[in-house]
Structure formats: C-alpha cells, structure tokens
Amino acid sequence: MPAPPQFIKYVDDNANGFIQRLAKAVQIPSVSGDASYRKHVFEMATFLEGELQAVGAQVKRVPLGKQVLDGQEIDLPPALLASIGNDPKKKTILCYGHYDVQPALKSDGWDTEPFQLVVNEKTGQLIGRGSTDDKGPVLGWINILEAHKKLGLELPVNLKFCFEGMEESGSEGLDDLIKSEVGKGKFFDGVEAICISDNYWLNTRTPCLTYGLRGISYYNVTIRGPAKDLHSGAFGRTVHEPMTDLIHIMSRLVTPQGKILIPGVEDLVAPLVTGEKERYDALDYSIQDVEAAVGAPIALSDDKATVLMGRMREPSLSLHGIEGAFSAAGAKTVIPAKVSGKFSIRLVPNQTPDNIDPLVISYIQSEFKKLGSKNTLIIENLHGGKPWMADPTHWNYVAATKATEAIYNKKPDLTREGGSIPVTLTFAESLGVNVLLLPMGRGDDGAHSFNEKLDRSNYIEGTKLLGTYLYEVGSI
Amino acid sequence: MPAPPQFIKYVDDNANGFIQRLAKAVQIPSVSGDASYRKHVFEMATFLEGELQAVGAQVKRVPLGKQVLDGQEIDLPPALLASIGNDPKKKTILCYGHYDVQPALKSDGWDTEPFQLVVNEKTGQLIGRGSTDDKGPVLGWINILEAHKKLGLELPVNLKFCFEGMEESGSEGLDDLIKSEVGKGKFFDGVEAICISDNYWLNTRTPCLTYGLRGISYYNVTIRGPAKDLHSGAFGRTVHEPMTDLIHIMSRLVTPQGKILIPGVEDLVAPLVTGEKERYDALDYSIQDVEAAVGAPIALSDDKATVLMGRMREPSLSLHGIEGAFSAAGAKTVIPAKVSGKFSIRLVPNQTPDNIDPLVISYIQSEFKKLGSKNTLIIENLHGGKPWMADPTHWNYVAATKATEAIYNKKPDLTREGGSIPVTLTFAESLGVNVLLLPMGRGDDGAHSFNEKLDRSNYIEGTKLLGTYLYEVGSI
Ligand SMILES: [Zn+2]
Ligand SMILES: [Zn+2]
Ligand SMILES: [Zn+2]
Ligand SMILES: [Zn+2]
Structure with a gap:
C-alpha cells in the first residue's frame, strides 16, 4: 500500500x-x-x-x-x-x-x-x-x-x-x-x-x-633488525635490512591486478551462482562512473560487472603503508631498524577473520623463511570484522x-x-x-x-x- | 723522520x-x-x-x-x-x-x-x-x-x-x-x-x-593513481593501487642478501685483483665487531672478508622508505593516491651516477610495464656523487x-x-x-x-x- x-x-x-x-x-x-x-x-x-x-x-x-x-x-x-x-x-x-x-x-x-x-x-x-x-x-x-x-x-x-x-x-x-x-x-x-x-x-x-x-581483517607485519637506525653508507650490504625483507613480503600478497596471492584466501569466496553476474551487468553503473569517482582512468577492468564484483562480492587486499621507515620529503640515507607494513583484506562470504587469519599468518611466516634473513618477524591482527x-x-x-x-x-x-x-x-x-x-x-x-x-x-x-x-x- | x-x-x-x-x-x-x-x-x-x-x-x-x-x-x-x-x-x-x-x-x-x-x-x-x-x-x-x-x-x-x-x-x-x-x-x-x-x-x-x-645515487620512484586518497572499502579491487605497483617495483631492486637486481649495475664493479680478498682478511675486524656495532646478529655473511668487501668495495642498495603512504601508528584503511619510494645505491669504482642512472631508469620502466598497471610512473634522481x-x-x-x-x-x-x-x-x-x-x-x-x-x-x-x-x- x-x-x-x-x-x-x-x-x-x-x-x-x-x-x-x-x-x-x-x-x-x-x-x-x-x-x-x-x-x-x-x-x-x-x-x-x-x-x-x-x-x-x-x-x-x-x-x-x-x-x-x-x-x-x-x-x-x-x-x-x-x-x-x-x-x-x-x-x-x-x-x-x-x-x-x-x-x-x-x-x-x-x-x-x-x-x-x-x-x-x-x-x-x-x-x-x-x-x-x-x-x-x-x-x-x-x-x-x-x-x-x-x-x-x-x-x-x-x-x-x-x-x-x-x-x-x-x-x-x-x-x-x-x-x-x-x-x-x-x-x-x-x-x-x-x-x-x-x-x-x-x-x-x-x-x-x-x-x-564486506568485512575486514587488518594486519601489521613488523620486521626488526638492528638495535637502532643505521647509516646506509656505513652499513649498506653489511647486514640484513628490515625494509628489504618487508618489501619482499608485501610484494607477495597481491598482484597489481588485485588478485590475492595468499593461498586459500580466494578459495573461501562463495562461488558465483547462475545469473549472479547478470545482476551486476544490470546495475546502473559504468566504468566511467568509477573513473569519475577516483579521478583517473585506472579501473582494473573494462568490464563493468568485473569491476562491480571486485568491489561487492570479492575480497580485496590493500597495502596501506609502512610505519618506521623514512616517510618525509627529501632524501635521507637511513636503514630503518624496525618497520611495520600495514595491509588489510576486505572479506566477503564465506570469509571471516577467524578463517583468514591462520592463512595469512602461516603464509607470511613461510615466505619470510624463504628470504633467508636473520631479522625478526612479528605478525599482528590489529582489528577485524565479519x-x-x-x-x-x-x-x-x-x-x-x-x-x-x-x-x-x-x-x-x-x-x-x-x-x-x-x-x-x-x-x-x-x-x-x-x-x-x-x-x-x-x-x-x-x-x-x-x-x-x-x-x-x-x-x-x-x-x-x-x-x-x-x-x-x-x-x- | x-x-x-x-x-x-x-x-x-x-x-x-x-x-x-x-x-x-x-x-x-x-x-x-x-x-x-x-x-x-x-x-x-x-x-x-x-x-x-x-x-x-x-x-x-x-x-x-x-x-x-x-x-x-x-x-x-x-x-x-x-x-x-x-x-x-x-x-x-x-x-x-x-x-x-x-x-x-x-x-x-x-x-x-x-x-x-x-x-x-x-x-x-x-x-x-x-x-x-x-x-x-x-x-x-x-x-x-x-x-x-x-x-x-x-x-x-x-x-x-x-x-x-x-x-x-x-x-x-x-x-x-x-x-x-x-x-x-x-x-x-x-x-x-x-x-x-x-x-x-x-x-x-x-x-x-x-x-x-663509496659514491651514491639517490632515487625517488613515484607512482600516481587516483586524484585523491581512496577508502579501501569503497575502492579495494576496483582500481590499480599505486602502493601495490610501487611495492612490486621496490621488491625487484635488491635481494634480502644484498645482491642488486638491476641488470648491469654489478657488472660495472671493478673485479677483485689477485690478493685483494686477502687484504680484507688481514684487517683487524670481526663479525662480532659488526654485530656489536648494529646491536643484533644480522651480518649478511659469516665470512669477515665478505662482509667487509660488501661495505668497502661493493655497491649496496638500501630501501629507505615511502613518502605519501600511511606511516603513522594505528590502522588507517587508505588507498594512497600518490606514493614515492626512496632508495639509493652506494657506488664503487667503476660506477658513477652517469653510468648507473640509465640502467636504473630503464630497468624500472621495463618492470613497471610488466605490471600491466594503468597508473603513472615517474623516476627522479634526487642527488648523486661519484x-x-x-x-x-x-x-x-x-x-x-x-x-x-x-x-x-x-x-x-x-x-x-x-x-x-x-x-x-x-x-x-x-x-x-x-x-x-x-x-x-x-x-x-x-x-x-x-x-x-x-x-x-x-x-x-x-x-x-x-x-x-x-x-x-x-x-x-
Ligand atoms: Zn659529521
Ligand atoms: Zn665530520
Ligand atoms: Zn560516516
Ligand atoms: Zn554514517
């Protein structure tokens, strides 16, 4: 009525x-x-x-x-x-x-x-x-x-x-x-x-x-090396540098196309059901809309449904930044002693912080082991929501x-x-x-x-x- | 006298x-x-x-x-x-x-x-x-x-x-x-x-x-994407994220063991001459000295001469940090719009900024191309010295x-x-x-x-x- x-x-x-x-x-x-x-x-x-x-x-x-x-x-x-x-x-x-x-x-x-x-x-x-x-x-x-x-x-x-x-x-x-x-x-x-x-x-x-x-699971990956910041002239190519280790780990989390590289994470996504993609095709939206919203022609795909599904029904992994590294303007020649990479995963059914956390932690631990570094790794989950x-x-x-x-x-x-x-x-x-x-x-x-x-x-x-x-x- | x-x-x-x-x-x-x-x-x-x-x-x-x-x-x-x-x-x-x-x-x-x-x-x-x-x-x-x-x-x-x-x-x-x-x-x-x-x-x-x-050549690699910072909830897996591109590029510069991955850079190093390694062996120095100086057991090698040569007669590449990304404490869910990675290479004979710059620039350009990103790349040399x-x-x-x-x-x-x-x-x-x-x-x-x-x-x-x-x- x-x-x-x-x-x-x-x-x-x-x-x-x-x-x-x-x-x-x-x-x-x-x-x-x-x-x-x-x-x-x-x-x-x-x-x-x-x-x-x-x-x-x-x-x-x-x-x-x-x-x-x-x-x-x-x-x-x-x-x-x-x-x-x-x-x-x-x-x-x-x-x-x-x-x-x-x-x-x-x-x-x-x-x-x-x-x-x-x-x-x-x-x-x-x-x-x-x-x-x-x-x-x-x-x-x-x-x-x-x-x-x-x-x-x-x-x-x-x-x-x-x-x-x-x-x-x-x-x-x-x-x-x-x-x-x-x-x-x-x-x-x-x-x-x-x-x-x-x-x-x-x-x-x-x-x-x-x-x-979407839900979220937010991580902090810390690599700790020397007891204090070092000068890259005096110590470059002498010790394992925490930034090098961290950047290698962060590079193994997600592709430039947005695919999450942590094994098992994408497998948990509820599969597309018949007719579901068509529902996204039918939405009043266009690649121009997303590119106007962000102010640049950088959509991940030319296919509208793909872009909408990326936002609505797929998980995303974004690298937010690094705490402890040089972050100002200019050209400082520091080897930072302790750096913390921040990233988060937006979760979709059937992902939860509880089933994602162990996948993330064990993957990062095993990738870190592969680096052969003598530095120390700590992984924390800062917050999460289903x-x-x-x-x-x-x-x-x-x-x-x-x-x-x-x-x-x-x-x-x-x-x-x-x-x-x-x-x-x-x-x-x-x-x-x-x-x-x-x-x-x-x-x-x-x-x-x-x-x-x-x-x-x-x-x-x-x-x-x-x-x-x-x-x-x-x-x- | x-x-x-x-x-x-x-x-x-x-x-x-x-x-x-x-x-x-x-x-x-x-x-x-x-x-x-x-x-x-x-x-x-x-x-x-x-x-x-x-x-x-x-x-x-x-x-x-x-x-x-x-x-x-x-x-x-x-x-x-x-x-x-x-x-x-x-x-x-x-x-x-x-x-x-x-x-x-x-x-x-x-x-x-x-x-x-x-x-x-x-x-x-x-x-x-x-x-x-x-x-x-x-x-x-x-x-x-x-x-x-x-x-x-x-x-x-x-x-x-x-x-x-x-x-x-x-x-x-x-x-x-x-x-x-x-x-x-x-x-x-x-x-x-x-x-x-x-x-x-x-x-x-x-x-x-x-x-x-050693000399130095200091670089600033900027990736520019959206016109402003984005929220990772609204835009994660929708657009090419500058941080993802930058981290991928930075991960391809140097190994965790300190080897520089930019083709040609290490080839320019003057070869070891007969008896040169022995000169480093003879120096009054030990792995304990370097580890005491940095405050952690993180030397790149257990061989003293290798560590000393890394510092004195080999180039090093250190990743100093990123400008424009989230760098504070806490858990911000931002997709940074424009990020600048800072790194420098310490130069040894016969390297100079003049012969290293073109190698660095063309390598980064070609690695960036491989990423298939729609973002924009800018490489600058901030300063250099032979x-x-x-x-x-x-x-x-x-x-x-x-x-x-x-x-x-x-x-x-x-x-x-x-x-x-x-x-x-x-x-x-x-x-x-x-x-x-x-x-x-x-x-x-x-x-x-x-x-x-x-x-x-x-x-x-x-x-x-x-x-x-x-x-x-x-x-x-
Ligand atoms: Zn001084
Ligand atoms: Zn002085
Ligand atoms: Zn609000
Ligand atoms: Zn509100």
Whole structure:
C-alpha cells in the first residue's frame, strides 16, 4: 500500500521547514572524534531528544559510560532509544542512525562554513557537515512523525529508534547496549525488521537497496633488525635490512591486478551462482562512473560487472603503508631498524577473520623463511570484522522496493558495498532479524570529505521514501 | 723522520691544556643545520680564527654567500683559509676539517649536557657534541702549531688549512670556493697532498688510513593513481593501487642478501685483483665487531672478508622508505593516491651516477610495464656523487703509515669506507693531488649520535700522529 496522498503533500508543503530542521542540526558541530567537541555531541543528543519528544516519541537517554580520548577521560555520548506505537496488530520496525559527524575545518577545502547549512539554489544542494551522513536521514524519520502528528494520521507500523553519537568513532559502547537490550521485555523485544539509512546510491541517478557489506581483517607485519637506525653508507650490504625483507613480503600478497596471492584466501569466496553476474551487468553503473569517482582512468577492468564484483562480492587486499621507515620529503640515507607494513583484506562470504587469519599468518611466516634473513618477524591482527549479507528477497526488501518504485518510478538497484558498517552485523546477529540498508543520499555526496552535501530532492523525496516504506511494510 | 722528542713531550705535558681548548670549542653549539644556531657557527669561526692567529697562522675569512634555511635567508658561515710557512724547499700540505656540528639535545638520549665537554676519568672519554666530529681533529692541528711556536721549532712542511662551517649541511658554498682558489697565485697553488681527519678507525683498537669512499645515487620512484586518497572499502579491487605497483617495483631492486637486481649495475664493479680478498682478511675486524656495532646478529655473511668487501668495495642498495603512504601508528584503511619510494645505491669504482642512472631508469620502466598497471610512473634522481679512491702507495700514505707505526707501534689498517665525504672528491679532482683520510677517533665514537665522544688517548696520541705525519712527509 503506498503512503496516503496527504502525507506526500505534507512533505512537499513543508520542505522548507524540514530544511530548517536540518540547518539547526548541522549548526551543532557534533564531532565525536575530538574531545574538545564532545559537549556539542551532547548538545546534539539533547536537540534530537527534543525533536523526537515534540513529534510524540517516548525517548530513553542511555548513558554508555566513559572513554579516554586525547589523553582525558570523558563521558561517551548517550544512545537515544525511542519508540512510538505499541499496537500488537502492527509490525514493529527498528530504525538506526547516528547524530555525530566527521571533523570538518574550512581549511580542509570547504567552499563554505562546514557547520552552517548552505542551500545552493542553482544546484539544489544542501551543503554542510552531516547533511548526508547522517543527520539528513535521521531527521527524515522525524519529518515523517511530524507529518503524521500534524495530519492526525495513524502510523502504519510500531517504530523503535536507536540513534547513537559515536558511529564515526567506532560506535564505542553501542554493541554492549544492543546485546543488553535483547530479550523478553527489553527495548528491542518485538522488533521484526531493521532499516538503516546511512549509506549512498551507487551513482547519482538510481536509488538502491543494499544487502551486503564486506568485512575486514587488518594486519601489521613488523620486521626488526638492528638495535637502532643505521647509516646506509656505513652499513649498506653489511647486514640484513628490515625494509628489504618487508618489501619482499608485501610484494607477495597481491598482484597489481588485485588478485590475492595468499593461498586459500580466494578459495573461501562463495562461488558465483547462475545469473549472479547478470545482476551486476544490470546495475546502473559504468566504468566511467568509477573513473569519475577516483579521478583517473585506472579501473582494473573494462568490464563493468568485473569491476562491480571486485568491489561487492570479492575480497580485496590493500597495502596501506609502512610505519618506521623514512616517510618525509627529501632524501635521507637511513636503514630503518624496525618497520611495520600495514595491509588489510576486505572479506566477503564465506570469509571471516577467524578463517583468514591462520592463512595469512602461516603464509607470511613461510615466505619470510624463504628470504633467508636473520631479522625478526612479528605478525599482528590489529582489528577485524565479519562480512554481512542479508536476504534481499525478504519482505523488508520487497517493501523497500515497492516504496522506491512509488517515489522514484524506478526499480532500485540491489547493491552490496565494499566497506563495513559494523553495527549492521551486530543488529543482524543480536536480534536475528532482517536488516535493510535504505540510503537517502547519492554516491557523490562526499560523506567524509569537504563540501559534504545532500541534494534537496534526495532529502525531500527520501523523507517520502522512508515514510512510504513504512506503509509498504504495514500492508505486507 | 719521526717527530723530535721535544714535540712528543710537549704534547704529553700540555694534554690538559689541549682538552681545555676542546672544551671551549664544544661549548659553542655550532649546529649548521638549524637557522637559530647560525650565530653560534659564526662564533665558532671567530674562535677558530683567533686560535689559528695565536699560533702563528695567517687567516683569510671567506664569506660564502647566503642560503635559505627554515624559511629565512641567512648568511653562510665563512670558510677559514689559513697558511703558515712558505719555504720553497718544503712540501706543502693542505689540511681540511669542519667546525660545525650535528644537532644535539639532551632529550635525544644524552647522559650529559651535549654542549659541555665532560671528561670521564674512569673511561678516559671526552664526551660532547663535536668532540670527535670534527672539533677534536681540527684542534689537533692547532695543538701542533702551538707546540712548535712554544718550542721555537721549525715546521717540517708548509701548511695550508681549509676549515668550513657547513659540512654537516651539505658543504654549501665550498665547492665553488675550492674551484675558484685553484690556479697560479691562488690559495691552493702549490699544494702537493691533502690530509683530511674527519673519519674513524674501523674498530676500537687499530688505527687506519682510508683510501676510498663509496659514491651514491639517490632515487625517488613515484607512482600516481587516483586524484585523491581512496577508502579501501569503497575502492579495494576496483582500481590499480599505486602502493601495490610501487611495492612490486621496490621488491625487484635488491635481494634480502644484498645482491642488486638491476641488470648491469654489478657488472660495472671493478673485479677483485689477485690478493685483494686477502687484504680484507688481514684487517683487524670481526663479525662480532659488526654485530656489536648494529646491536643484533644480522651480518649478511659469516665470512669477515665478505662482509667487509660488501661495505668497502661493493655497491649496496638500501630501501629507505615511502613518502605519501600511511606511516603513522594505528590502522588507517587508505588507498594512497600518490606514493614515492626512496632508495639509493652506494657506488664503487667503476660506477658513477652517469653510468648507473640509465640502467636504473630503464630497468624500472621495463618492470613497471610488466605490471600491466594503468597508473603513472615517474623516476627522479634526487642527488648523486661519484666514488673516490686514492693510490694508497703514494708517499702521502707512506708517510702516514710510518707516523702511525711511530705513535701506535702498529701497522695501520688500510680501509675504504662505505659512506661519502663529497669534499674529498672535489679536492682530489680540483687540485689533482693525492688525498689521505687520516682519522683521529675510534669506530664507536658515535659521531652523529647521542653521547658522542673522543677518547682522551685518541685526542692526545692523534695530535702526535698528525704532527709526526708532517715530519714523515717532510723527510720523504
Ligand atoms: Zn554514517
Ligand atoms: Zn560516516
Ligand atoms: Zn665530520
Ligand atoms: Zn659529521
């Protein structure tokens, strides 16, 4: 069932008010990664709590304890657990979002003040930190509640909200809260599906639903040789040099074409099923899109499906850098004493840090042995997370598909993403229900970059989309 | 002819005065690499000028122009060109040294104040920045002149001195001065051999004469891919990653055993001549010495001569680091957009930057082509210098050998060093005479490190050694 026409009309008629709401939110610099901004994250929690209460939600503000940041112990921002409706005849949907943002300074390259929402009337862009990540989508839900309250409309589902203020800083404290609120009589009791709006379309044209995310396993390979840095004049060709060993090992991890050389790692990838490649062919995407996004003609293949599968359903191994080696400008003639190579593998089903770690460690150990070096090797896993994949034929996705068709007159692309949103997996595993990623913004929004924006039409049509999704869920 | 006994006695009797002279010099923090210390480099020039004049030398203070350092244009420290004696029946020897020092802060790890000479009566060490590099040796010459003046002794040779204040910062301005002072009636006119005391024994036991230095060719290999850094989640296995390409190229330059893989580079090394390996076998050195110096059991070979030849008569290729990649602590999931690998090759006869550069460049270009990458490659040579080798059978070396035997009762080791002292080559090529490196300090003096020291006995016996060398030259 599509949303009632008066809801759609209300959103159109009140678009300017919704933009004002977003402007108020953007003005609060709720940067979670900098202790000196922490008071603003709390200010943002209070703002959001007030907005939720004003539109009829019951809000529980849950303290998450303390953390040490920039050398000081400070309070974590609270999670806001809100709910509205408790009708046993209706479905219950949980919506997740975050009210903290990435850091932003005008000097990073912004054309405007990052914490003042600028409406560019020409392009239709709403420019400001947090506009698309994730204040726009979070306020989308508030806009929907406002419309229903003002119109005296009944909501088609029972709603629960979980909004956090630490997503950009590792969601500290949230996993424990989620796990503690699962079970009979607890906050998440009765949730039948989850909707997260914190990602983006694949491109700038076609809405999408996202049903998979890659996991990650991040490694630090340290080679230690002399007791201190040496001068290459005095000691070059005298001792085993840690950098030479490390570079040899790093060169044996992945080919320039992206194939992972660690035996067994690619074997764990779930095989392509019949018709799967065709699904990637059908996505609204092109090699030009990827090359425009990265700013250079460097796609790994000329075949669109190959490139998309590389990002969505295959593991990738990236070499991030080396700690302890010479890294400045200029020409220093040092033999570094101890160097640590950093690399990570993005994981896809059926890979997990648990089944990948032993393959990585034993391969590096055996390659190191082959070098015949007298230096010392240490391998560490710095962090890891499993990949996540949902069933895209679940009613949660069916509802979102119908809603997209109703608002955008387009079938949404069904995508998987290359990065991780760890809370997705926590929700899926802790609550045991289907999770849907239903993005509001476009692929070029620049979430963590300067000049972050959300298109006016994505904010307004996105509010309609989220509302319509609830009606489609309600009538399934 | 050995030095007259009254000279030797004078040095012994006045050892404390010589140490006081060194203490005064160490107290002037003449750090050439830091603009805020430049006034002290000038202060040191004035101190040295006064010392030279007091012992009878004529001193010309030569301004070397200006430089830009730490963003300010400042005057270069002057070169001091001094001379004493002009007897056409005597040989004329040029002595080079430098009066500037490396930076030093107590917090670098010093046990004592770096700019106060501390005499450790137990170990006999004179500890302080510049004690061994190069204030001790420079003052050694002054001590000799003082002794002759006080004793009313005639010098056995005509002496010229060239002391500079920029050695630790690339000897800026000196090459031009040297070239401009060559020729009939110019300062260097008549110089028949050169003695430089600015290096160290191979070990802590046996004096040495050094007749060779390696050259260098320093390269920067840049791979440029996307227009900006990418997130490895969003783009891993989508595009050609510059780090992957660079690591593959860097891994093809040198083996973990130190063999250079660039075709042609090792072919240019002058072949071992009959009996040459035996010369290395005969040097007072051991694998334990090298492993004690680096603080770990990581020598490339168990054969002493092999290790010494690796340092002295073979080229080495060291990978110094990467600019533009992630280099901090932690776990950043970046795909760096542009990375520059730094490496250098230490050159030995008959290698020169001119014959090595084309081999390096064409090899890297062809290896890069093999990678099949769409990224862009740029290779630069950041700086270079030819190797230097003198004839160790020249009378200059014969004199130094006799002097060493007279003072230390030992035949000196004949060594080559792995690093470069570029002024050596400039003198050798500009003046066309034999250059001798005659060190005062020991291999563990820690010239550029914290707790730099010169052993009291090396300072005092070294003063005798330099004086005796002049007598041996005078009687050849
Ligand atoms: Zn987000
Ligand atoms: Zn974000
Ligand atoms: Zn020096
Ligand atoms: Zn030095």
